[in-house]
Each structure stands twice: as C-alpha cells, then as structure tokens.
Amino acid sequence: MHRVPLSYSVRNLWTRRLSTALTAAGMALVVFVFAAVRMMDAGLKQTLVDTGSSDNVVVIRKGSNSEMQSGVSREQAALLEALPELARSAEGGALASKETVVLIALAKTGSDKATNVAIRGVGPHGFALRPQLRLVAGRMFRPGAAEVIVGSAIASKFQGVGLGQSVRMGGRDWAVVGEFDAGRTAFDSEIWGDAEQLMQAFRRTAFSSVIFKLGSAELFEQAIARTGDDPRLTLDLKRERQFYADQSEALSKFINILGITLSIIFSIGAVIGATITMYSAVATRTAEIGTLRALGFRRSGVLLAFLAEALFLALLGGGVGLAVASLMQWVSISTTNFQTFAELAFSFRLTPAIALETLIFSLLMGFVGGFLPAVRAARLGIVEALRE
Incomplete structure (x- = not known):
C-alpha cells in the first residue's frame, strides 16, 4: 500500500486554476478582515501603552x-x-x-x-x-x-x-x-x-x-x-504604562467583538465556498480516485490527499490575505478614545504572533471546508468509482 504524494494535491490545484483562484480569493478576503482587526487592536494598544513609562506614576482622584x-x-x-x-x-x-x-x-x-x-x-x-x-x-x-x-x-x-x-x-x-x-x-x-x-x-x-x-x-x-x-x-496611583493600558480596554474590547463577529460571518461563506470547490473536485475525479485505489493506495491516503489539497488552498488564500493586510501598517487612522472622548490617532501593527494566528485561522477554514469532501473521496469503492 502507498501514500498519495503531496505533489498530487498541488498539481490538482494548478489544473483547476479558475476555481482555485476564486476560492482562494474568498478566503483571502476573510483572512484580510481577521488580520486587519487584530492589527488594529495591536496598534491601538501599542499607541496607548507606549505612551507611558515604567518609572512614571499617574495620580488621579480615587x-x-x-x-x-x-x-x-x-x-x-x-x-x-x-x-x-x-x-x-x-x-x-x-x-x-x-x-x-x-x-x-x-x-x-x-x-x-x-x-x-x-x-x-x-x-x-x-x-x-x-x-x-x-x-x-x-x-x-x-x-x-x-x-x-x-x-x-x-x-x-x-x-x-x-x-x-x-x-x-x-x-x-x-x-x-x-x-x-x-x-x-x-x-x-x-x-x-x-x-x-x-x-x-x-x-x-x-x-x-x-x-x-x-x-x-x-x-x-x-x-x-x-x-x-x-x-x-484620597488619590489613586498607577504606573503610567498601566494607566494608559487601562485606557485602551473599552475600545479594544469593542474592536475585538466587532472583528470576531465579522470574521465568523465571512468565514462561514469562505468555508462553504471551499466545501463546494472540494466536492466538485471529488465529483470530477471519481474515476481517478478509483484508479488510485486499484493501484493500491489506501483510503487514508486518499483522504489525506484531498485534505492536503484543501489546506494548500487555504494557505494560498491566507498568504494573499495576510500580504494585503500587511500593507495596512502604513495607514494611520483616527477614532474616539472611549475614556476621554477625544480624537486618538494610531496605526495598524503586524506582529509575528498575529501573522501566526492568521495563518492558523486560514488553515482551520481549509480543514473545516475540506474534511467532508475528503471523507467522501476516501469512502468511494473501487468498483463504484471506476464504473462512474
């Protein structure tokens, strides 16, 4: 028994270039929103927290x-x-x-x-x-x-x-x-x-x-x-960095709730798109799957091959979305500080942690969207697949 090589999955994505591009674009949009919100939150926190110094103390009324x-x-x-x-x-x-x-x-x-x-x-x-x-x-x-x-x-x-x-x-x-x-x-x-x-x-x-x-x-x-x-x-003493970190809490919570809500809504559409794309791939390659099984490839190998295809597709979309989101670092925006009700300008900030979270998020979408079609491909019988 043999495992299906990973190059097989990559070649199939290239063969279906149009559907691959459309599905990856949908995932890229979701990843862009997810990354941009996380970068906005990181930029806001950096702007406020870096305002303070660890040696300085802010004193306000209790x-x-x-x-x-x-x-x-x-x-x-x-x-x-x-x-x-x-x-x-x-x-x-x-x-x-x-x-x-x-x-x-x-x-x-x-x-x-x-x-x-x-x-x-x-x-x-x-x-x-x-x-x-x-x-x-x-x-x-x-x-x-x-x-x-x-x-x-x-x-x-x-x-x-x-x-x-x-x-x-x-x-x-x-x-x-x-x-x-x-x-x-x-x-x-x-x-x-x-x-x-x-x-x-x-x-x-x-x-x-x-x-x-x-x-x-x-x-x-x-x-x-x-x-x-x-x-x-009757006063409160706070380290200056902690004081400004507390100032960011309300706005940070709002940004995160809004971002998570949008990401969930958009990701549902992206996952559905990936699922349709992978089901289509299984339907058009039924005879090919039967041939692979007749040549001795295991069910688990077929499942992993189609799952890897979905993950490669998600990684492609995630990489594009993250690359576009990284350009936002040169954008400065303004909002209202919920604590002071004054104008607050800040920039987006991309960190290694955000980049890793974004890629994991895109792979998760690919896994959810590709799992059921991969199971469908693995469960096809040899005779049934070759007959179709």
Whole structure:
C-alpha cells in the first residue's frame, strides 16, 4: 500500500486554476478582515501603552477612570511633590508635572465637522518626563504665555493649528508656536500648553492629574503605602504604562467583538465556498480516485490527499490575505478614545504572533471546508468509482 504524494494535491490545484483562484480569493478576503482587526487592536494598544513609562506614576482622584473625570487639589499636589520616593532634578526639585486636561472641538481639514481634541496643560517638567517627545518645528511654549504646541497627528488633520496660526479656546486666542512628535503615542493627538494659563482660561481650580518620576521603579509600592496612610490624599496611583493600558480596554474590547463577529460571518461563506470547490473536485475525479485505489493506495491516503489539497488552498488564500493586510501598517487612522472622548490617532501593527494566528485561522477554514469532501473521496469503492 502507498501514500498519495503531496505533489498530487498541488498539481490538482494548478489544473483547476479558475476555481482555485476564486476560492482562494474568498478566503483571502476573510483572512484580510481577521488580520486587519487584530492589527488594529495591536496598534491601538501599542499607541496607548507606549505612551507611558515604567518609572512614571499617574495620580488621579480615587474612583476616577480618566484624567477628564479627575481632580487633584493644589494642596494634594504639593503633598505629592514632597514624597521622598520622587526623583529629583539637578536643582533638587521634584520631577513632577501638575497637569490639567480639557476638551475643545476643532474642525478637521477639508470638513466642517468638529471633533473633540484633548488640550493638556503641563508643568515645567512635563516634557522631561516624556523623553519620547521631541520638537520637530518651531519652539517650546513660554510659561505664563498664551502659547501652545501641537502633536503631529493634530497638526496634519485639523484646521487652524498650523505653525504661526492661533486657536480660540477658553475665551482667548492661543498662538501655535511649535509642533512635536511623540513617537506614535497618544500624545501625538494632543495640544500642549502651560497648565496654569489653561486653568485660568477654563476656570479650573484643581489639576486633572499629577505625573511624577520615581527615584527607582521599585519604590512604587512604598509610594502607594505612604499616600494611603495620609487621609488628605484620597488619590489613586498607577504606573503610567498601566494607566494608559487601562485606557485602551473599552475600545479594544469593542474592536475585538466587532472583528470576531465579522470574521465568523465571512468565514462561514469562505468555508462553504471551499466545501463546494472540494466536492466538485471529488465529483470530477471519481474515476481517478478509483484508479488510485486499484493501484493500491489506501483510503487514508486518499483522504489525506484531498485534505492536503484543501489546506494548500487555504494557505494560498491566507498568504494573499495576510500580504494585503500587511500593507495596512502604513495607514494611520483616527477614532474616539472611549475614556476621554477625544480624537486618538494610531496605526495598524503586524506582529509575528498575529501573522501566526492568521495563518492558523486560514488553515482551520481549509480543514473545516475540506474534511467532508475528503471523507467522501476516501469512502468511494473501487468498483463504484471506476464504473462512474
């Protein structure tokens, strides 16, 4: 008894080039959707998680889910700056930034539709605490002045925020004096200015958050214990990376649920198409199957040959779909951050894990679509097949 060689399955796919191409195209579409959704989720998480630093701590009001809902009084901010766990600058001051975050509506380029944009007021150390930020045009805003700098994602997509222009907010005109790049993090979707000036303009009496750098990453638990013992500090301390990772949860869940739903719906159609293609292959090669069995090839060999044919077909479609999806890495899209309700720009991201998951998903579709036709081919009797 002999096994049917794998080259037999590959040659049969080439012989039926039209049906192979159509079925593979259907699978490629499903794989593209699956991979694109997974890449979107990975890009979103990278954008938000990479926004934070493991040495930085974000402090917000206890019970708040975001800076927009938070309030840290001036007294509480002063107590936080006095914590011994904080890193110190060369001059001996605490490496901390008292910040305020507000939303304004801006019109996108080429559209009259307004979208929420986050405005972040930072302290003197705000830039130093985010080493991934760098000015790419203009200069830094001056403390005490009505000046702002804009993130690269905002500068390229919104009206009136170009270098030298002015933005109307809080009843004042703010001069745009610089543009910064934040390395594809969430800060790219923000406008920055002086915290004290923004608080005056928007009539805020408390900061939204305080961000500080730890003297050592291991001091985080000590800082939590110290603030927990002080009844004046009804605040939550989170590592900055964890804080922004939590920000991505709601949007990530929505993207995954939508993607899984679409992938399941489309995959049903792709599996049905693969099943029809393989049943057609069995029907047109009945005599050929009988000849193989008469020559001594086992039923299991015939089953594996047709199953391998379906898997090769799925792998072909999966490879094409993944290749097209990989081009999405150069596409930047915007959405609304469910925690802040502000504009958030991010890019698709393809990882080795996503590529592996995508190929496994395509092979699974091929297996499900090809199994029953393969069983049908294996169960054909020699006499019955040759007679047909």
